[in-house]
Amino acid sequence: MKDRIKLIKPYISFDEVASELEEIFDSGQLTKGQHVAKFVKSLTNYTGGLYAVPMTSATTALTMCLKALGIKKGDKVAISDFSFPATANVVEDVEATPIFIDVDQDTYNMSVDDLRSKLDDKVKAVIFVDALGSPSGIDKIKAVCEEFSIPLIEDAACAIGSSVNGVKVGNIADLTCFSFHPRKLLTTGEGGAILTNNPEYATWLDMKANHGASGLRGKVFDFIDFGYNYRMSEIQALMGWKQIAKLDGITERRNLIADQYAEALEPLGMKRQKIAQGVYHNIQSLIFTVPETVKRDDLIDYLAEHNIESTLGTYCLSGTTFYTNKYNSVQATAHWLENHTITLPCYDGVDVQTVTDVISGFFA
Incomplete structure (x- = not known):
């Protein structure tokens, strides 16, 4: 055998982005431009979610979701136990306690029975992981979350393009986090996004991902809160929207x-x-x-x-x-x-x- 057979190859080529890439460099606008806006629009159109907030990774996306929900020290977050460590690490990062929920041996996804057995009044959020891209069982987990009025975060790092009863991932949970790492079906090199149908979450997340900025105060930006630089670049966004259609x-x-x-x-x-x-x-x-x-x-x-x-x-x-x-x-x-x-x-x-x-x- 001559060539190594790899696990995956990206579904994007230089030729697909070459002309727009040249325009980006010629314009000098490498961030917060038309391609980021185009990618945001393509994500909402594709998933059916109302709002999309690009991020630097699914990890920063998950962290920001927990912050948007006000998760803090002393709180518990129930998480699927079969996942990449980022799912648990983000809970540690906000000083909450991860509650490990076992999974179904066939679907690899969160067990609804194990979740029920571990719920108490300190569980302030559930992170359901679409194991290897499959959202199997999320409908049952969502029903439990609604029963107990617990917000549902979907760690959909692997799941763009998947759906449940015709509803695309990105339009199911309260907050959905995608990854665009090179091993994902849609890649921007690195990067991620949060999808939500809640306008308050969307506004807050967009503000926090942009240094806490919110509009103008006179002729300068106003910063209404402290924030972060979790923005996606124009080059990343260009790669992203080029792949959505296919x-x-x-x-x-x-x-x-x-x-x-x-x-x-x-x-x-x-x-x-x-x-x-x-x-x-x-x-x-x-x-x-x-x-x-x-x-x-x-x-x-x-x-x-x-x-x-x-x-x-x-x-x-x-x-x-x-x-x-x-x-x-x-x-x-x-x-x-x-x-x-x-x-x-x-x-x-x-x-x-x-x-x-x-x-x-x-x-x-």
């Missing part, structure tokens, strides 16, 4: 690739992530659980030897060294999934036959 086509093709993998690998005992009825999954990451008899890390090493990139599904947050030492509350299913899931290459042009042949050789 996003549905990308997800459709990724689903076809995922089906090809499943046809070859399920007879070997590998089990694909389950998607709930009515849910459309963008296949941000293509995840399988391996049989109990297989050591997942050995399979990753075997694929690497054959020039194929793979990795674990994602992390059991409560099982990381920091959170185990601090809270000693490791969740069983999330811990099992961390050790039994594998992410496989999925993108236009990936050589599915080669990858599945190599995996079949491992099982032989």
Whole structure:
């Protein structure tokens, strides 16, 4: 095999942005220009959400959502336990306490029963993670949040393009956070955004992300609060809106690739992530659980030897060294999934036959 088969390749090329990129440099306006406005509009049009606030990352987006809700020291935030550490880190950052909610072994998403069992009057927010892009089960979690009047934040870092019963992610939770990291289906290099239908949240978030500025006082900007520089650049925004129009086509093709993998690998005992009825999954990451008899890390090493990139599904947050030492509350299913899931290459042009042949050789 000559070329390494990577996990993912970006769905954007230089030629797609070349002419507008030259205009940006010629204008000298590298931030807060027409392309940021265009990207904001394209996000709201695509998701159906009323307001979009660009951010520097999904991590800063999540942090700002917690701040918008007034989460503080002494509060608790219930979080999905199978996720990237940023989901828990942002709770620590505002000095609140993360409550680790175990997940369903098939969908990898927050267990509604475990959430109910851990709710008390100190839980001031819930962060539901769309595991690997799938919002399966968010409708049930949303119902619980509404029952107890708890705000719902959707960590949709991986989920742009996914939907529930025809409603796009970005128009479901009280606050939704996207990531545009290079491993995401829509990338701006780095970057993120918050989607909300609440005008008060949107106004506050936009102000805080722009140093606390709000309009003019005479001929100068007025700063009505302290704030941050969490703005997205014109170059990032240009990359973003160029990809929105083709996003549905990308997800459709990724689903076809995922089906090809499943046809070859399920007879070997590998089990694909389950998607709930009515849910459309963008296949941000293509995840399988391996049989109990297989050591997942050995399979990753075997694929690497054959020039194929793979990795674990994602992390059991409560099982990381920091959170185990601090809270000693490791969740069983999330811990099992961390050790039994594998992410496989999925993108236009990936050589599915080669990858599945190599995996079949491992099982032989």
